[in-house]
Amino acid sequence: MAARDEFMGWFKRPTPQYINITVPTEEKADRIPKDLWHRCRGCGAITLRKDFIEQMSVCPNCQRHERMRGWDRIRSLVDENSFEEMSSDLVADDPLEFEDKRKYTDYIEASRRKTGLNDSLIMGRGEMSGIPVSMAVMDFAFMGGSMGSVLGEKVTRAMELAIEENIPCITITSTGGARMQEGILSLMQMAKTSILCAMMEEKGVPFISLLTDPSTAGVMASFASLGDLIIAEPGAYIGFAGRRVIEQTIKQPLPPNFQTSEFQREHGFVDMVVPRHKMRSTIIKSIRMMQGREPWLEADDDHLIVEPVPVKA
Amino acid sequence: MASGLTFRQAPHLTQYDQMVDGNPGLPKADMTPDEKISESTTDESGSAAAKTPSSSENGASKSPAPKARKKRKATKTSSKSSGKGSAAKRTTKKSAPADEASKKATASPAPAEKGTDSAEEQALSSWDRYQLASHKDRPRTSDYLKAVFTEFMEISGDRGFRDDPAVICGMARIDARPVVVIGQEMGKEARERHLRNYGMMHPEGYRKAMRVMNLASRFKMPVVIMIDTKGAYPGTGAEERGQAEAIARNIRDMYKLKVPVVVTVIGAGASGGALGIGLGDRVLMMENSWYNVISPEGCAAILWNDPAMAPRAAEALRLTAEEVFKLGVIDEIVSEPNGGAHLDSEATFESFREAINRNLKELDKLSTQQLLLARAEKYRKMGVFRTQSSDQQT
Ligand SMILES: [Zn+2]
Numbered sequence: 001m002a003a004r005d006e007f008m009g010w011f012k013r014p015t016p017q018y019i020n021i022t023v024p025t026e027e028k029a030d031r032i033p034k035d036l037w038h039r040c041r042g043c044g045a046i047t048l049r050k051d052f053i054e055q056m057s058v059c060p061n062c063q064r065h066e067r068m069r070g071w072d073r074i075r076s077l078v079d080e081n082s083f084e085e086m087s088s089d090l091v092a093d094d095p096l097e098f099e100d101k102r103k104y105t106d107y108i109e110a111s112r113r114k115t116g117l118n119d120s121l122i123m124g125r126g127e128m129s130g131i132p133v134s135m136a137v138m139d140f141a142f143m144g145g146s147m148g149s150v151l152g153e154k155v156t157r158a159m160e161l162a163i164e165e166n167i168p169c170i171t172i173t174s175t176g177g178a179r180m181q182e183g184i185l186s187l188m189q190m191a192k193t194s195i196l197c198a199m200m201e202e203k204g205v206p207f208i209s210l211l212t213d214p215s216t217a218g219v220m221a222s223f224a225s226l227g228d229l230i231i232a233e234p235g236a237y238i239g240f241a242g243r244r245v246i247e248q249t250i251k252q253p254l255p256p257n258f259q260t261s262e263f264q265r266e267h268g269f270v271d272m273v274v275p276r277h278k279m280r281s282t283i284i285k286s287i288r289m290m291q292g293r294e295p296w297l298e299a300d301d302d303h304l305i306v307e308p309v310p311v312k313a
Numbered sequence: 314m315a316s317g318l319t320f321r322q323a324p325h326l327t328q329y330d331q332m333v334d335g336n337p338g339l340p341k342a343d344m345t346p347d348e349k350i351s352e353s354t355t356d357e358s359g360s361a362a363a364k365t366p367s368s369s370e371n372g373a374s375k376s377p378a379p380k381a382r383k384k385r386k387a388t389k390t391s392s393k394s395s396g397k398g399s400a401a402k403r404t405t406k407k408s409a410p411a412d413e414a415s416k417k418a419t420a421s422p423a424p425a426e427k428g429t430d431s432a433e434e435q436a437l438s439s440w441d442r443y444q445l446a447s448h449k450d451r452p453r454t455s456d457y458l459k460a461v462f463t464e465f466m467e468i469s470g471d472r473g474f475r476d477d478p479a480v481i482c483g484m485a486r487i488d489a490r491p492v493v494v495i496g497q498e499m500g501k502e503a504r505e506r507h508l509r510n511y512g513m514m515h516p517e518g519y520r521k522a523m524r525v526m527n528l529a530s531r532f533k534m535p536v537v538i539m540i541d542t543k544g545a546y547p548g549t550g551a552e553e554r555g556q557a558e559a560i561a562r563n564i565r566d567m568y569k570l571k572v573p574v575v576v577t578v579i580g581a582g583a584s585g586g587a588l589g590i591g592l593g594d595r596v597l598m599m600e601n602s603w604y605n606v607i608s609p610e611g612c613a614a615i616l617w618n619d620p621a622m623a624p625r626a627a628e629a630l631r632l633t634a635e636e637v638f639k640l641g642v643i644d645e646i647v648s649e650p651n652g653g654a655h656l657d658s659e660a661t662f663e664s665f666r667e668a669i670n671r672n673l674k675e676l677d678k679l680s681t682q683q684l685l686l687a688r689a690e691k692y693r694k695m696g697v698f699r700t701q702s703s704d705q706q707t
Contacts, residue, residue, distance in 0.1 A: 089701040095640060096631050100616040118701060149696030156693070178584075178606045180616065183630045184642050187606040188695035190585060191592050194564040195692050201565075218606070220557035221545075221585035226565055240557035240585070241547030249547050259552060269555045 040064055056276045065233050065276055067213055069115075070122045070139030073172055077280050078126035078135070085124040087157055090150045092119055096183050104181040107143065115142045119150040120175070123158045125167075129284045129296050134162040137172040140214075145175035147219050148182040152189025155223060159196035159207075168206040168287045173224045177217025190222035197226040206290040208283060211238050211261065211270065225269070229286055231279070232261035232270045239264075266309055278302075437601075440624040442633050443609060445601040446580045450655035452662070454481055454496030454539045457579065460662040461669070462487050462494060468525050470517075474554065477518030479510045479546070480590070482525040487537065488670055493529035495522050495590055496539030499580065512581075513546035516559035519589045523563050530570045535673050538576040538590055543608055545586030560589035567592040568688060573676035575669055577647065578602040578634075583611075594688055595672045596642070598634035599661070600649040604642070605632040642695065645672070 038052040039045070042064035047055075056076050057066040068076070074083050091108070098104040112118060120142035126135055136158035138145040155171060162169035178186040200207050209227025211220075213236035220240055224230075232238060239259035247254055257263050264270040274282045284296050437445070445451070458465050462485035469476040482495045499512035514522075529536045545556050567574065567590075576593035582604035598604055607615075609627035614620045631637065634646045647668045650657035679687065 090698050091701050093697045093699045095697040096629065098629055100626075100629065149698045152696050153698060180607055180612055180630070182606075182697075183632065183640075184605050184637050185640055185696055187584065187588055188642055188692065190561075190588055191564055191692045192695050194561060195568045195592075195689055198565045198568045199689075217557075218585055221560040221589070222564060223561070225555075225558045225561035239552055240545065240560070241552065245547045246549060246552065250549055254549070258549075267553050267555065269558050 038066075041066070058276050063234070063275070065213065065235055067140050067174060069141060070117065070137045073137050073212075074122065074126065074135065076276070077170075077283065078128055078133075079130065082127035083124055083135070084126070085122060086161070087123055087154050088118060090118060090153060092148055092150050092182075094181075095149075095185060096181065098181040098183070100181075107181070111142045115139060117142050119148070119154070120145045121151045121154050123154040125161065125165075128280070128287065129298070131284070131287060131291070131293070132165065132167045133287065134158045134165070134167055134169045135172070136170075138174045138219075140174040140176075143179065145173070145219075146177065146179035146186075147175060147189050148179035148186050149189065151179075152186075152192050155189075155193045156196050159193070159200055159205075159223075162205045162207070163196075163200060163203050166203070166205060168208065168291070169200060170208045170210060170283065171223060171227070172210040172212060173215040173219050174212045175215060175217075175219045177219055187218065190218050193223040194226060197223050201228075206287055208286065210279070210283075211264075212236050214238070216240065216242065228290070230269070230271045231282065232264065232273050233279070234261055234273055234275055236261045238270065265306075266311075272304065272306075438624075439603075439627040439631075439633050439636075440609070442601045443603050443627045445653045446603050448653060448655050449501065451580055452654050452658045453501065453580065454498045454541055456658065457496065457539060457662065457665060458483075458485070458494065460658070461666045462492075463489075465494065468528075469521070471520035471524060473520060474517040477510075477515050477521055478508055479512050479514045479542075480518040480522055482522055484534065487666065487673075490673070491534045492537050492673075493525055493534050494537045494539075495525060496579075497542040497587075497590070499541055510546055512542040513544060514542065514586060514589070515546050515548075515551045516554040516556050519545075519556075519559035519563045522590050523566055526567065526570055526574075530572050533572055535573040535575065535676070536570065536593075537669055537673075538574065538593065540576060540578045540582045540587045540591055540604070541580040542583060542586045543581045544583045544611075545589060557585075560585045563589045564592050568685070568692075571681045571684075573673055573679075573684060574688075575672045575676070577665065577669070578604045578643075579665075581608075583608045592688075592692070594676055594684060594691070595644045597645045597647050597668055597672070598637060598643050599647050599654060599665070600634055601653050602634060603627075603632040604634075604637050605630045640697070 036049055038047050038049045040047070040059040040062060042059060043062035045059055045061035047060060052059075052066075053072070057068050057072070058064070059066070091112075092104075094103075094105050094108075096104070111120075117139055120140075121136055121138050123134075123136045126133055136155045138151070158171070159169050161167070178189070180186070197207065206229075207227050208229045208231065209224050211224060211230065211232040213233065215224055215232075215236060215238045217240060220238065237243075237259055238261055241249075243254060243259060246258075261270055261273045265273050272282070281296075281298070281300055285299055288294070288296055452460075458481065465483050465485035467481060467483040469482075471477070479497060480495065481498050483493070485492060485494050497512040497514065498509050500506035500509040526536050528534075545551065545560060547556075573595075574593040575595045575597065576591050577597040577599065578587070579599050580602050581587075582591070582598075582602060584606055587604065607630070609623040609630060609632070610620050612626040612630055613622035616622075616626065631640065634643070637643050638646055645668060647664050649664065650660045654661040676684065
């Protein structure tokens with residue numbers, strides 16, 4: 001609990017901008033005042049929104065991990081005031097002049113206004129227990145965290161920064177996959193980012209991929225699956241093909257736990273499933289070990305041995 | 314269909330099943346290209362589709378890349394200024410191949426012939442080309458293997474789980490030179506299609522391909538890859554065995570290959586399923602192939618909530634060889650006979666062989682270090698975006 005108390009300490013400090021933007025859009029139908037209360041989509045428990053955010057958007061009743069906005073995520077992981085955003089001026093272009101029911105350019109503008117971000121990813125340099133790290137953090141609220149040219153470029157730059165300064169790289173995914181509105185160019189971002197993973201591997205830069213709800217498709221089929229460590233939050237939806245696509249293909253419903261974090265760990269594609277309040281300490285302990293540093297003074301001594309589950313023969 | 318708003322790959326399966334069963338409900342799949350062209354375009358030159366291509370065609374396949382590259386900028390600016398209406402877009406796009414063809418015509422030994430080709434070519438919409446790529450008689454990987462390569466020996470299995478028949482891997486020679494060949498095989502007859510899973514690979518397929526590519530790297534054999542898939546297979550076993558991980562690892566590890574890699578999209582090229590064997594020093598597309606992040610059907614289902622909007626999605630996605638080339642993603646377009654590769658497969662194979670040999674010869678000049686550097690730079694540049702400051706200026 002030490003780690004959690006530490007969080008609570010600085011989460012209580014006034015961060016007005018951050019409280020403003022933490023309104024999940026899925027709740028439109030709810031009768032309860034959106035700004036004041038949060039109603040859990042898992043168990044229905046109602047929490048004061050302010051408290052809910054202080055709990056890092058985890059339901060106190062059922063431990064459901066609600067999606068976090070990008071900036072909330074960064075604040076929940078880095079040392080206070082240590083994060084310096086970079087390349088925030090990159091904005092999506094419209095090389096295809098794409099238009100479905102609406103123009104892609106209009107969609108981008110609306111998303112920029114809605115989220116206060118220029119695209120679906122925040123990148124920069126922060127510190128964790130005083131160790132500098134390069135971070136690339138997705139925000140699902142911006143066009144479903146989709147990967148277009150801007151996201152690919154920023155992930156690439158985050159990895160280049162990690163190589164250049166020989167610091168760990170942490171990517172945090174929350175995405176539906178590639179951004180269709182950029183067509184083949186969005187597909188190429190998979191190649192662009194995966195090549196940087198090979199370069200980080202070659203240089204011995206620790207690369208931690210943190211998978212949060214949801215992490216699917218093109219992003220999972222590239223850099224997110226290439227971490228030295230792949231950590232997932234409990235109950236996140238993680239996979240390649242979408243659930244409905246698979247159901248259409250096999251013509252039968254899937255079990256509810258299919259493509260969850262736990263499912264992926266059991267099948268060997270996620271290294272550990274870590275609850276949100278342990279995430280910061282888990283990452284810090286990991287990078288300190290991977291870089292051969294002294295133990296972190298605030299480290300808890302929880303031994304993480306996973307209970308075995310029945311295996312399909 | 315309303316419940317399937319977010320599916321991606323399922324429509325392909327449906328389409329294939331219906332194609333195989335000869336279901337009349339599905340438009341155009343079983344039509345000859347002539348019928349398709351005359352039905353879907355108003356351009357009279359469409360009727361010229363069945364004309365036998367001349368032998369001069371093969372020679373012309375050498376040049377499209379540099380020429381198209383020259384006019385790339387001009388086309389881009391003109392399309393920007395042409396307004397936002399889809400009609401305006403279409404006009405601009407059509408002017409491009411005509412332009413290219415007229416340039417071809419001046420360089421070609423048979424100018425008149427080339428001129429006619431171009432008129433016919435520009436009549437093909439994105440959707441036409443998309444359908445040509447799925448034509449039941451179109452040459453597939455095994456046809457290329459038989460016609461272009463000698464001594465082909467298939468190598469099976471990922472040495473982990475099983476062999477994936479959706480992808481064919483092996484050693485062969487092209488003009489006496491040893492190479493490793495990898496290609497997705499959609500199959501032709503109903504039974505073969507089923508056995509080959511319509512060219513939709515499982516994780517073990519990607520792992521097999523990578524294993525054989527690593528073999529190529531160790532024994533200094535260049536890698537020749539043929540892409541022909543509507544996506545990686547979206548099934549239960551594929552997920553359980555790590556479809557995403559297999560594709561991701563392939564992309565990363567293909568970057569590390571110490572031999573030249575030439576990739577050609579010969580028919581369909583969709584999503585990570587294609588890119589999972591698609592990272593190369595040279596990426597080529599056959600003239601009537603397509604390459605994109607998603608199939609038009611999948612895109613239509615998601616963005617329009619209506620699979621019937623696929624032709625519109627095909628247009629919007631810019632999936633034809635020419636459009637993908639303009640976006641700087643591929644290096645060369647390999648020409649096909651008039652009306653599509655299936656009308657004269659010999660000419661198609663000859664264009665393909667020439668393009669592969671020429672590209673391998675060019676890549677031979679690079680040291681391993683230069684090769685990897687160029688590979689990294691090639692992909693580092695992919696993407697189009699702007700900065701906010703330039704945003705404010707305009
Ligand atoms: Zn709850």
